[in-house]
Amino acid sequence: MSFQTVFQRYELKYLLTQEQKKKILQAMAPYMELDQYGRTTIRNLYFDTGNYRLARHSIEKPSYKEKLRMRSYSQADPESPVFVELKKKYRNVVYKRRIALPEKEAMEWLQGGSCSQDVQISREVDYFLSYYRNLAPVVFLSYEREAFFSEERIYKTSFSKYGTAYQSMIYPGLVQPVYYAKATEPGTVREAVCYG
Template identity: 30%
Template sequence: MSKVFHSDGTLRSRFECKYVVEPSELPALREFFSTFMEQDENTSNRPLSATGGRAYTVSSLYLDSPRLALYQDTVDGAKNRFKLRLRTYDDAPESPVFCEVKKRMDGVIYKRRAPVSRTAVAAFLDGEQYALERESDTVDAAEFSMLTRRLIARPTLRVHYQREAWESRGADPVRVTFDTELRYADSPNGELSCEDGDWRQTYLTNPILEIKFTNTFPGWLGNLARRFGLVRRSVAKYVICVNAARRTEIGALRYRAS
């Protein structure tokens, strides 16, 4: 059965802080967040995972230019940059694919996404330039389509992980996620499956903690960092996976970024 994935309250415009934590710290981190947050509705009904939490699958097919310009912008730390991805949460034929544009502008994250059918995505990747706009009459779908055409962007690889999500509602919503089991698969033909593929692990096996908020810096974040010795860092999953793919020289990626 397909499941509708609801948007979080910080989706369209937010700040993000990322950390790499030890697996052994997850129980204490969950206890810390559980005092003022709840697991989101996409997570709360899931069975317990190997890490002791409840998580759902996230699989993203990234699109990039022939020379991986979007990857390179992230590596170079470009002040204004974006990513293009097609996100899925399961392989049910009726489940939507989310066309996402994730932008970083002056340190603020702007995320736009539109749900479309797998049929429309397949047609779009097969060269029907306006297949997404025909199905989804939204600014978000149009922007994704326009940026893809402008870059001559094509599928590169899929990024796959398990996500445990917590959130607090209110005037200044906060969302916390733990991402584990980061893997990737070469996908030059636009494969969308969450499960099928030659999945490979990256060098990063530790959980990734992300804290996302809209306006006000969470007052508890300083205490959290001191208690667990957290150091904020750049953790770009797409970059990590492309680097891993280039080291192993899989698929078309060996010929791309210079």
């Protein structure tokens, strides 16, 4: 299976009620269809420095920010494919680059090993790791997502529902109250509209 490895898009995010989501789904039904993952559980493992440099910078709402994560679209075992992703945002444009690897290899790489694939994105991740030094997994975040694409594959709409599968691996409460508290209130759905 081939995977898209480079993304550039605008993201607009909204909190919706279930009723609002239902109306949007009805309105977009003639124009959008489920993407290859359809309805799935997304699992993210975010990496940061010991003093949370990346999270603290992001909270300041700068014009440029970046993060490193490992993402899977299903329960991963050591041989399952996962994505190592660099996500950068500059002036409301999101740039995402990723590489697919078996979970075991990805974890070994991100914790000081090397990547078996010598490609541009692996070199970018290596630079990121050396620049920020001593990155470690700090937050696990899991949520349900429904993703839709337009026929032309230009527009993407995704609905994400955040539950309780959030865990700070080092300091409980660092990120959750800032980013996810509103999205976990009963009856809300977080919806992101992404334009290619």
